[in-house]
Amino acid sequence: MILPIIKYGNPVLRKKGERIESVTAEIKHLIADMFETMAANHGVGLAAQQVGHALQLTVLDVREVAKDRPSTLELKGRPADVADLMPLVLINPEITPVGGPATGGEGCLSFPEIFAEISRPESVVVKALNEKGKVIEFRCGGLLARAVQHETDHLNGILFIDRMERKTKEEFRDELDALQAATKAELKKK
Numbered sequence: 001m002i003l004p005i006i007k008y009g010n011p012v013l014r015k016k017g018e019r020i021e022s023v024t025a026e027i028k029h030l031i032a033d034m035f036e037t038m039a040a041n042h043g044v045g046l047a048a049q050q051v052g053h054a055l056q057l058t059v060l061d062v063r064e065v066a067k068d069r070p071s072t073l074e075l076k077g078r079p080a081d082v083a084d085l086m087p088l089v090l091i092n093p094e095i096t097p098v099g100g101p102a103t104g105g106e107g108c109l110s111f112p113e114i115f116a117e118i119s120r121p122e123s124v125v126v127k128a129l130n131e132k133g134k135v136i137e138f139r140c141g142g143l144l145a146r147a148v149q150h151e152t153d154h155l156n157g158i159l160f161i162d163r164m165e166r167k168t169k170e171e172f173r174d175e176l177d178a179l180q181a182a183t184k185a186e187l188k189k190k
Contacts, residue, residue: 003037003051005109008159008176009183013110015054017047017155020091023133027057031089031131034059043109045147047154050110058151061087062143069104071144072123082144090136093128093152097121098139104146108160111179114172118163120149 006012020027030053038046044062048055062071063086073082099122107115123141126148130136140148150160161169161176169176 001033001036002040003033005037005041006050006052007179007183007186008111008161009180010052010187012052012054013049013154013159014157015049016157017049017054017056019056020129023091023129023131027055027091028131030055030057031059035061035087038109041109044143045151046109047151049154049157056092056155058090058093058155059087060090060144060147060151062147065143069143072141073144074139080138082140085138089131090126090148090151091129091131091133093126093148093155095127095148095152096125097123098125099123099141099145104143106146106150106160108150110159111161111176114161114175114179116160116164116168116172118146118150118160120146120163124148 034046034051037051038059038061044065045058045060048057063083066082071082073080073085101119102122103117103119105115106118122145123139124145125139127135127137
């Protein structure tokens with residue numbers, strides 16, 4: 001089922017997600033809905049907060065944009081094909097930056113039509129549970145590293161506008177204020 005995307009201004013986007021202790025039927029159903037929602041909205045990542053659940057859960061799939069924005073992947077210290085890991089579920093992810101800073105373009109489904117250059121570590125080591133509750137560990141770079149960091153930020157109540165340079169954020173001030181006001185007006189109706 002395609003779920004509504006939570007937009008900027010909704011307090012759930014600022015909530016740190018609760019750890020998931022076991023992969024229940026309810027969590028599996030949410031994962032399936034999140035993948036469907038992400039695909040319908042042409043996203044590469046989606047955090048549980050973006051569909052109204054403050055949980056440590058995100059889904060990713062970078063295959064659609066792999067040609068334009070490549071990714072790297074290492075499993076057990078060896079290069080691997082990113083497509084073999086996709087689609088990807090990360091539950092309770094822990095990330096460790098291992099590369100220097102790299103600037104790249106980012107957007108967010110919770111911020112329609114807003115795109116900016118964001119600086120993040122160029123590669124990260126990731127440890128999480130997958131959709132089966134099994135531990136997965138990998139090192140990634142490129143778009144996958146950027147997407148993992150963006151989505152992990154969501155799980156901790158951090159938004160990509162928090163990572164923007166001050167000048168860039170000011171350039172988007174009118175759009176951000178309008179989006180926030182529209183979201184708050186929508187919440188009052190409910």
